[in-house]
Amino acid sequence: MKKIISVLSLLLILLTCGCHKELQTEKNDLVSYNGNLQVNGINLQNQYGENFRLKGISSHNLYWFGDLISYDTLKELRDNWNINVFRIAMYTEEEGYINNNNIKYKVVNIINAAIKLDMYVIVDWHILSDNDPNIYIEEAKEFFSEIATLYKDKPNIIYEICNEPNGEDITWNNDIKPYAETLISTIREIDEDAIIIVGTPNYCQDFDEVVTNPVYYKNIMYALHFYTGTHKDKLIEHIRFVLGANIPIFVSEWGTSTANGNDGVFFEESNKWLEFLDIYNISWINWSLSDKNESSAILQPDTGILGIFDDNYLSTSGKYIKNKLKKKS
Numbered sequence: 001m002k003k004i005i006s007v008l009s010l011l012l013i014l015l016t017c018g019c020h021k022e023l024q025t026e027k028n029d030l031v032s033y034n035g036n037l038q039v040n041g042i043n044l045q046n047q048y049g050e051n052f053r054l055k056g057i058s059s060h061n062l063y064w065f066g067d068l069i070s071y072d073t074l075k076e077l078r079d080n081w082n083i084n085v086f087r088i089a090m091y092t093e094e095e096g097y098i099n100n101n102n103i104k105y106k107v108v109n110i111i112n113a114a115i116k117l118d119m120y121v122i123v124d125w126h127i128l129s130d131n132d133p134n135i136y137i138e139e140a141k142e143f144f145s146e147i148a149t150l151y152k153d154k155p156n157i158i159y160e161i162c163n164e165p166n167g168e169d170i171t172w173n174n175d176i177k178p179y180a181e182t183l184i185s186t187i188r189e190i191d192e193d194a195i196i197i198v199g200t201p202n203y204c205q206d207f208d209e210v211v212t213n214p215v216y217y218k219n220i221m222y223a224l225h226f227y228t229g230t231h232k233d234k235l236i237e238h239i240r241f242v243l244g245a246n247i248p249i250f251v252s253e254w255g256t257s258t259a260n261g262n263d264g265v266f267f268e269e270s271n272k273w274l275e276f277l278d279i280y281n282i283s284w285i286n287w288s289l290s291d292k293n294e295s296s297a298i299l300q301p302d303t304g305i306l307g308i309f310d311d312n313y314l315s316t317s318g319k320y321i322k323n324k325l326k327k328k329s
């Protein structure tokens with residue numbers, strides 16, 4: 001009964017938000033043109049089978065920085081930063097979904113805004129301190145069932161089922177792949193073909209077991225995350241090998257800082273990574289939309305939403321990222 005009420009109330013929000021759809025811009029990198037995305041070999045493609053690339057920004061923890069995200073800020077990021085995707089990092093721990101279930105209403109509001117704006121949107125189950133995705137597998141199944149039930153007919157939605165599995169004893173073969181197969185089959189029962197991004201071992205950096213033991217479902221991509229002050233040539237070489245093994249990569253999070261989200265900005269290393277991603281047409285999402293006092297934040301500390309609209313309030317990383325997003329490729 002509780003579940004029915006919760007699905008019904010989410011449905012109500014969905015209906016009330018969908019009625020005044022704004023006039024869509026004629027941009028051919030948005031959803032009305034590209035439709036249902038698909039994976040072919042290592043390539044992400046649009047509904048016409050043309051190679052297609054998503055670029056955008058990730059939220060920080062919604063509990064702390066969720067107020068920065070609204071229809072207006074997403075519209076500004078779409079129109080003046082050129083993003084065609086937004087990633088909703090819904091933390092599980094750290095004031096996230098597990099102890100604060102209501103955060104899903106914020107998620108639904110952001111998804112609705114993205115749909116109205118004709119943008120793609122990634123719903124990220126942001127595990128981190130809970131390093132093993134199996135810890136909250138039941139909650140994950142319930143959450144993604146609800147989201148998939150609401151949005152199964154919308155080409156906008158992309159599911160990211162576990163942010164960054166980590167810890168030496170958490171392996172692809174024993175822990176992550178079994179979790180992924182359970183979640184993928186849960187989502188596929190409802191939404192047959194949307195793109196699903198799967199996290200990989202060691203904070204999305206170790207693909208050795210993925211290469212020999214991938215998941216056998218269509219439209220699956222594997223998450224690569226990197227922080228350019230920490231992860232350099234060695235990881236680039238590993239990813240070259242992974243792509244050679246026909247494993248499709250999606251960079252659902254990267255930062256211009258070191259792996260702790262601070263220090264830098266590492267311009268030279270960031271340029272090198274972006275050039276590499278350009279060669280393979282790999283989609284990327286920058287960490288993060290926040291005004292926290294850390295170098296990976298795109299806004300200067302405590303500026304609120306100002307920096308999204310006025311370059312004077314952008315951080316060094318924010319200026320760099322805006323520039324890169326505006327560059328056509």
Ligand code: DCB
Nearest residue numbers: 061094128163164203230253259260261287292294296
């Ligand atoms: C990832 C996480 C992301 C984290 C960033 C930067 O973690 F997906 O949640 O964001 O990368 O570290 C940081 C925020 C901080 C916040 C902290 C905890 O920027 O403001 O305090 O999350 O919520 C990574 C990525 C790579 C590695 C380690 C971490 N690594 N990590 O390679 O060792 O430990 O968080």
